[in-house]
Amino acid sequence: MKHLTAINRKAKRVEEYIAVNEEEDDVFALQQGPPQQRPHYPVGCSLVFSPGWEVDVTGGTAGLCQPVERDLYDCYISCYWPAQVPDHLNNYPDWTSKCANATKDWRKIDLVFP
Amino acid sequence: MSTFRLGEFHPFSGGGQDYLYLVPSGAIFALDPLSHSLLGQLKAGERSQDELITNTTAQGFAAPEVEETIKELYQAHVIANGNGFPAEVQAVPMPFPLQTLVLNVTNQCNLSCKYCYEFGEDRVATASTLDGKPKFMTEETACAAVDFLLANSPGRRAVHLTFFGGETLMNFKVVRATIEYARAQAHAAGKYIDFSLTTNATLLTEPVIDYLAENHVGVTISIDGPQEMNDKLRVFSNGQGSYEIIAPKVKELLAKHRTRPIGARVTLTSQVVNVKAIYRHLKEELGFHEVGFAPVTTSPVRLYAIGNDGLRTVLEQFTELAQEYLACALRDEQHGFSNVSDTLQELHAGVNKSHPCGAGLGLLGVAPSGDIAPCHRFVDSDTHKLGNLATGIDRTTQVDFLERGHIQRKPECHTCWARPVCSGGCYHEAHVRYGDTGHANLHYCDWIRGWTDVCLQIYGEIAARNPKFLAHFEERKAI
Structure with a gap:
């Protein structure tokens, strides 16, 4: 090796190993763990406790989906969360038709009995 | 065409020299200006071999030298390509001879x-x-x-x-x-x-x-x-x-x-x-x-x-x-x-x-x-008894103890650069803190990384300015 200088004993062993295996294209000189898994950014609700993410992206609670009136439409129109809101896509397309403004008219929304 | 990214290492310097502490091998290499430049480019993200060569030759380095350096960095696992490396889980060699x-x-x-x-x-x-x-x-x-x-x-x-x-x-x-x-x-x-x-x-x-x-x-x-x-x-x-x-x-x-x-x-x-x-x-x-x-x-x-x-x-x-x-x-x-x-x-x-x-x-x-x-x-x-002199070591309990203490079983450690020396820390400390000998000692992580970094810098400075002193460490103590 010309550009890396082995300093400690393990580095010297790595260097020797590389020299011996020079001919092979991909030398596995060392044991190395699997490729790192990086976290992805979630879109939508979490798997179990939607919409109750425990913390928001800043680690606090201010940006959480609050279980309040205005969330009705979030849940109803965009994702349909069974047991919390009726199924808008298939069975209850008119569930919110009497409710123009959820924060004012939410009392007009009735229960459904599937 | 090969695309490269940074492998897992901790960079440090001592005595005016730049070094890498490679994880998980524990190897320490000194860098020359060319390898230093290549790693600097990869810090920003993945680069193809061609991009690396073009950028580095623009700094005045010769293309064959650059290619050679890329190969060395790859072979020593300082940089990696998209494939990653095979994970090997070591089984504990049993029975392990007592020292x-x-x-x-x-x-x-x-x-x-x-x-x-x-x-x-x-x-x-x-x-x-x-x-x-x-x-x-x-x-x-x-x-x-x-x-x-x-x-x-x-x-x-x-x-x-x-x-x-x-x-x-x-x-x-x-x-x-x-x-x-x-x-x-x-x-x-x-x-x-x-x-x-x-x-x-x-x-x-x-x-x-x-x-x-x-x-x-x-x-x-x-x-x-x-x-x-x-x-x-x-x-x-x-x-x-x-x-x-x-x-x-x-x-x-x-x-x-x-x-x-x-x-x-x-x-x-x-x-x-x-x-x-x-x-x-x-x-x-x-x-x-x-x-x-x-x-x-x-x-x-x-x-x-x-x-x-x-x-x-x-x-x-x-x-x-x-x-x-x-x-x-x-x-x-x-x-x-x-x-x-x-x-x-x-x-x-x-x-x-x-x-x-x-x-x-x-x-x-x-x-x-x-x-x-x-x-x-x-x-x-x-609860921690592994046997008795009269009946010998209970191998099942021993293997269970060792498997729980293996670094592969401590996911918190898998992104830490100090794991080659720490491996999660003292079993007894872990037992007292977390009730489990196999738990990583998370309350010490910053301390261990801080201390290992200090010692790496000292090691680097000795290696640069008085390398013959390192001969004191050639004789292997029981580690």
């Missing part, structure tokens, strides 16, 4: 140090686990332990016996008889055996000191510094400090016992964190060869527990004292701060530990009853 046996020759002590892991509030051996068991190891049990060590160390030329307590010298008669027996048996088995013990120094007398010196028994003294610090927690049962009793005895030991280096072992607590003052006293005033420090193992709620602020103070003081070590090393002189020399030893070897230590592998602890434990800190704990 060291620690005999707790008694679980009794004439001191009542408040933080003691055998008697303090966080002890693993309780009244119920000690009930009905012997308090002092008999000569018969100790000799059986010697036979056990010799029989279970196939392939090892040298083995080691350590005497521990309680207070070891409260059973000195058995220590002496065991050393004589062990020497004869080892000779017959064609093995070399050496001995060491740890003591609180209260029972050192002239004949004991003479015996230890004549028999080349390594001695470690538990002492926490000058009187006002030592006597805070290292007290007799009536609360009286132990310093006045031990100081003259320690001086006599250090004057007479010249066949092995004598070390001091300091336990740092919230009340005792003045590392430099303690070192000065023990090294320069009392004359210890080496001084090693360890923070107390305890539940965080105890008054003597060192909190995060305390740990930061300890790291600052360690760093200052380590600079003195460096200055000595550059002058080819020995310095007695053993936390540095121990870490440099491991960095020089390039350890990449599957387990934090040798407990349960090459090292076992033996209780006065003959029960076998992973190490001296777990003796007389029923």
